[in-house]
Amino acid sequence: MRILFTAIPEKTIFMGMVPLAWALRNAGHDVRVASQPSFAGTITQAGLTAVPVGRDSDLFRTARMEPEALEEARAGLHSPWDVTEDPTRATWDHMYAGYYDMVEKGHKPENFPMIAGLVEYARHWKPDLVIWNPLTLAGPIAAEAVGAAHARLLFGIDVFGVAREHFLRLKEQRPEGEREDPLADWLGGYARKHGGEFTESMTTGHFTIDQFPASLQTEAPGLHYERTQFIPYGGPAETPKWLWRKPERPRVGITMGLSATELFNGYAHSTQDLLDALADLDADIVATIADDEKAKLKRIPDNTRLVPYVPLHALAPTCDAIIHHAGAGTLATVSRYGVPQLSVPHHFDEPLFARRLAEQGTGLALAPRDAGGENIRAHVLRLLTEPSFRERAAALRDEIHALPSPNELVPRVEELTAAHRSTTR
Structure with a gap:
């Protein structure tokens, strides 16, 4: 045909x-x-x-x-x-x-x-x-x-x-x-x-x-x-060598997608506040941050690795939790790997997706106005310590793989x- x-x-x-x-x-x-x-x-x-x-x-x-x-x-x-x-x-x-x-x-x-x-x-x-x-x-x-x-x-x-x-x-x-x-x-x-x-x-x-x-x-x-x-495709990308090794402590990924910086002049919340709130966690924080957003930061915590881009389908399987904007491609990719998710939805159908994740116990959701550092930290700690989130994330993963x-x-x-x-x- x-x-x-x-x-x-x-x-x-x-x-x-x-x-x-x-x-x-x-x-x-x-x-x-x-x-x-x-x-x-x-x-x-x-x-x-x-x-x-x-x-x-x-x-x-x-x-x-x-x-x-x-x-x-x-x-x-x-x-x-x-x-x-x-x-x-x-x-x-x-x-x-x-x-x-x-x-x-x-x-x-x-x-x-x-x-x-x-x-x-x-x-x-x-x-x-x-x-x-x-x-x-x-x-x-x-x-x-x-x-x-x-x-x-x-x-x-x-x-x-x-x-x-x-x-x-x-x-x-x-x-x-x-x-x-x-x-x-x-x-x-x-x-x-x-x-x-x-x-x-x-x-x-x-x-x-x-x-x-x-x-x-x-x-x-x-x-x-x-x-x-949904099969992830994110364009040309390389898997960095640090992703070859299994992390020695919990890893939390952060990605807010391409649209926030390409279409909307930046993220809907403070990246600095987010990183500061997670700075004392005994965890590896990996944040994909656009270069122009990175330039706004005054400090980078010791437990944080900043990269402009990394293929999400390579990063997600190594994470214990991921913070994202509930963009369809991001959410679907993370869901394929059974990872608990914290959604901070930005626009269009993202609030609906975030609500679906929260309702089924796969993750948690915060509106941008509520996404202050302390709220982010408290929600991430729940994802890392309460087994039910990983259990429900695994069920969503299995639902996807059955398609x-x-x-x-x-x-x-x-x-x-x-x-x-x-x-x-």
Whole structure:
């Protein structure tokens, strides 16, 4: 089969797509990845074939310089996705306004630079399957234009599918003539431009590939999900020699992800306070800290090792506890190794993930406003000394390992592609 992955140029989201692309390639399928031209280097660095389409326009990097956009992102989920966290917010006015803003301020500027070029390439190459993430709606537009099957690949909690089901329920309750749908109108305009009509699958895919276990996920009851393991890929990396040796005392890892410094101008709490609070522990503290954040530190405790980056799948198995921001890739990687976790969530779906971990006893969670040094220290001591956290972390690890690997998912993807691909294309 010909399989076309497509993604807006956001590195952390793309990296979550790489293992499945490898699996499909290893099964003998022709796999290519389409994105904006400036992102081609990131794609080829992952050992995949890049297809530059459209023009460069990185909404995320533009928003990084706008304080209002930063504060909105840091506030967590907003309409319409906030109904995943609080279903009582699912009112027509709230959700309609949310979808309108999401289309105008998000989907349009994120996807417009790619749509024409992606459709042009799809007509040339004629993929059997298009795999897209929930922010890359250029994907279903191109797939529908050429009659290809298409699937969403989730990069976190399915706030998109859950919100859409709430909206459709409210829309059905509206009087005829008062059922405006900003997302359907926008996608439908492109569908008609390219010879088709809007179908609801353009919002959520013919099927959805979910990389997270059921205990961490929230699903939309009406959608078709195929679950697989999250396999860590973090880009080019080396395993340092100090990681070859087993630590002689407990090790606590600290990582707050790439987005905090690349998109949000720094961490949501004081790194200095965090390190100072752990300075007297009889433990090895390993913190992955961006160089510009390291430069802000006034002191580095004797029990602390600072590194700008280390592959998390190499660090996590050596740790007895890990402090992180509950980013999807970080959380999923740590969970694979049965390590208790302290989450200090930063934005978007991270508070939901942090709550899931705490509810199942796999870890603890603190809001950034509560993440002072003494609170951090007390929570880390609990993770290190109370056996129940490691027991529950081991149960989550086993739940993840029981899922099909990306390689094992390939036959099912082949079946679904055959079922949904147009026979008249």
